[in-house]
């Protein structure tokens with residue numbers, strides 16, 4: 001079993017694409033560092049097995065959880081997140097859904113904290129245009145925010161900046177190793 005469990009839910013593929021990019025970049029740091037799971041097939045035991053988690057969630061249906069995360073949601077209450085370090089990334093559309101931008105990321109962040117997990121990978125919200133978001137913690141998002149509709153050109157650079165920061169906070173890999 002790898003050190004890190006990477007779990008994503010997706011409706012139209014954007015979060016899956018980002019998750020696969022993250023896996024490829026982490027494999028370049030250390031082959032086999034991360035196992036990847038689609039939430040539509042993940043079990044609570046799968047999540048519970050990892051001390052280090054990366055969770056990917058898009059916001060769907062105007063401020064709602066993505067379907068597979070929504071179905072899995074009650075099972076999060078069966079998982080003890082104490083001692084787990086959790087990095088979140090979200091997908092959203094800041095122009096079309098500027099009042100609920102990244103809301104699902106915020107809901108998942110609060111749930112992880114409520115279950116005793118430690119969040120890592122906060123990301124500055126300055127380079128985005130939106131009116132309201134549940135994913136905000138002061139001037140930062142709880143995790144990495146990606147917007148393939150409006151800022152797809154920034155996604156790779158954001159991943160390359162976020163991954164070393166997140167790994168350093170995990171404390172399991174050299175920050176300089178990701179590129």
Ligand SMILES: Cc1cc2nc3c(=O)[nH]c(=O)nc-3n(C[C@H](O)[C@H](O)[C@H](O)COP(=O)(O)O)c2cc1C
Pocket residue numbers: 009010011012013014015016058059060061062063064091092093094097100101102103148149
């Ligand atoms: C019907 C619908 C509702 C959406 N609602 C939101 C929203 O409230 N907030 C947000 O940030 N993005 C919203 N989005 C944008 C999606 O999160 C975005 O397209 C994302 O990249 C989808 O990820 P996926 O391809 O992994 O499903 C919505 C998209 C659709 C089609």
